[in-house]
Amino acid sequence: MNSIVANKDTSLADLDRLAQIAQDVVAQARRQGASAADAAASIDLGLAVGVRLGEVETVERTRDRAVSVTVYFGQRKGSATTADLDPRSIAQTVEHACAIARYTEPDPASGLADPALLAKTFPDLDLWHPWDITPEEAIALGVEIEAAGRAVDARIDNSDGAAVQVGASLTAYANSDGFVGTERGTHHSLSVALIAEDDAGMQRDYWYDSVRRPSDFASAESIGRKAAQRTLARLGARRLSTRQCPVLFAPEVARSLIGHFLSAVSGGALYRRASFLVDHVGQRVFPSWLQIVERPHIPRGHGSTAFDNDGVATRDSDLVRDGVLARYILGSYSARKLGLQSTGNAGGVQNILVEPGADDFAALLRRMGSGLLVTELMGQGVSLITGDYSRGASGFWVEHGEIVHPVEEITIAGNLRDMYANLVAVGSDVDPRSHILTGSLLLERMTIAGE
Template sequence: MNQAITNRDDSLAELDRLAELTEDVLRRCRARGASEVDVGVGVDVGLDVNVRLGEVESIEHTRDRGLSLTVYFGKCKGSASTADLHPDSIEKTIEHACAIARFTEEDPCNGLADADLLAHDFPDLDLWHPWDITAEEAADLAQRCEEAGRNHDSRISNSEGATVQIGSSLAVGATSNGFFSRERDTRHMISAALLAEDGSGMQRDYWYESVRSASDFPDVESIGRKAAERTVARLGARKLGTTQCPVLFTPQVARSLIGHYLAAVSGGALYRRASFLVDHIGKPVFPEFVQIVERPHIRRGQASASFDAEGVATRDSDLVTDGRVARYLLGSYAARKLGMRSTGNAGGVHNVIVTHGEEDFHGLLKQMGTGLVVTELMGQGVSLLTGDYSRGASGFWVENGEIVHPVEEITIASNLREMFANIVAIGSDVDPRSHILTGSILLDRLTVAGS
């Protein structure tokens, strides 16, 4: 139990072994007649320690291995995977992928990414920071985090626990048309969830920090205190009557709004014509002051990568320029369906940055005057086809630029097209814990329905 399992001193040697295995699988698939092959092999190591009410509840060590394989016989595709790197399991995975490809119909858009788009330059993005920590040391951190939260306010009545998670990943990817990568990355998280109670009832909230390097964590006590502050602030929550008012999304929920936009301009939704933003390149969607960019090579970034899930090189680019759609988000298959080329977004986006103004959260409250601050969203009532938006929410009611009281059990409704067009301001209070980096977003007017 005292061993620091996440200090991967053998990571380079392990990558060598994974690289040999990857090359062997490529050769074996080609020998079976596959015209194109895509192989990925990875090893994930983790330690999760959870404490509750000062006692260690669980310690979980994980070591997961996996191989994913896609083969093409002409334009026929077959995919298979295994969580076991034993030779027999790998052989069966190859057999299954090849068998599937032989019995599927041809699709002219199938195939590997175009060779001229593949990444061959792999700059150091500073993503590898193994955390040399034992289970006992992790438990101590979790206990300190929870204790700071529980002691922060007398109204904190219970705890759902504090958790320390340590993780490292090694991966090798290769394609038969010349792509080969070796990568290492780490991700660590500390979180706490607390309950508060007074005469008005009970409330729950949480806080967490997620970093590539443990040296970037704030002191763990501050995480517990933040969870406590958020929990206590929800006490005395009231319901609202149905109204229309300005709405301010805090950064934690504002990024979901940007996420809906990214989903609407993603290839799968576009070629199926299941998005309200079909045929919108160059057209205005946001106000002119809104700029959104993708920056894949930020050092220690939450989603930094030199290449996408197909090996296509990533690059800095504009997604929204002066409020207009600058480009779509495409992998190779979707790009071919649309008569375009991959944008290096197979598997998603890499560090999306929404430019912001100078006002912080409190400045946006003053600008809003009277309205609703949304801190939590619930439900999945969003249609990319029509843009219709209706989600449960909770947060705070604001009057004269000051928070008056918390609110709960409300629904906010509008249409994404109108919401995007009616953004009034974007705050400087950017939340760095996500791959979508945005501050608070102030919307001119939404319908707020009470229960």
């Protein structure tokens, strides 16, 4: 199976085989007494190349295969997985899942998705774009990206390297209610991290691009130059004194704030009562002007899919409307735990779009006046239970709408509840390199802990 190479694309035949495997697994489980079962079969292919200072560091090909099965004996559930597509290994995996189920405690929330919610149509989302690139060509591309960055300025005298990654995945899912669904998708990325040095010391920064279709990449030169410009801009970074001030999150870090919100309204955190947004549907969380929508069917979207991990059909829907939380993020299991209906989010969210405002990045700087621009976050100091937020950060100090100097070794702190409620603006500078699509986020005030 060599589906990653465009001129030897066997992906459709491979998908048919995976679908047949998944259906056979379900049939085996039923023959062994399972009242219901589902199965997923997948193949993941990849090429990863790393270069540093013009020399090859790594070349890695991956070809991962997996079959997973979940069986139900009434409300008793058992799951097992194998990385071998051999029929004997698959048969043993089914036996193991059934053995587990016979000895587990009943769980009233267990079971397949509601058949009425299963996907019945499968639109072409334009997700399959294999990259016909050899390891030698990938190495040359990585060298080109790094060289473009190092050529910008003599102060860039070192590198953490450039990477070229090529990926393709094929997945089939089937269950005992007769559902069979297949998907194929590609993900490719280019990246480089550079190191610059002057009398004040060394600084490091990076840039990257991530696409479904190789022709959508920014040029190798532009990626290298962008990484160089970001690295040079950090030279001479200073610490700040402790203060409170407005904070502007650049798009590449702004999506982490939205990610914390998504985690807080996801089923697992909610039924465990481990979220500061428990029982918040219908309540205002953001300013009244903010809209957040889920768009699972965006062509070539990073999170696009026709059905979730339970086979439930995905659809466009509001998550936040006029600042009010419109719904939770639920798969079949978490929905039953909460007495609600699946939202088609087993396995997570699809494309989340924070509706952009009219201001571009420069206009947001002017709107902020004086404050902190955050371009990098470190650490994991976020509590979904309380909403408390504290993370290491670096970026730039801004005065009168202009960047004055780089900043490092500071901590920004607040509470997510207040941060969301006091959001001032969303920029028009949407970062397209993720399934969370947002521009810069301007917050009214946070605490900066520095010197």
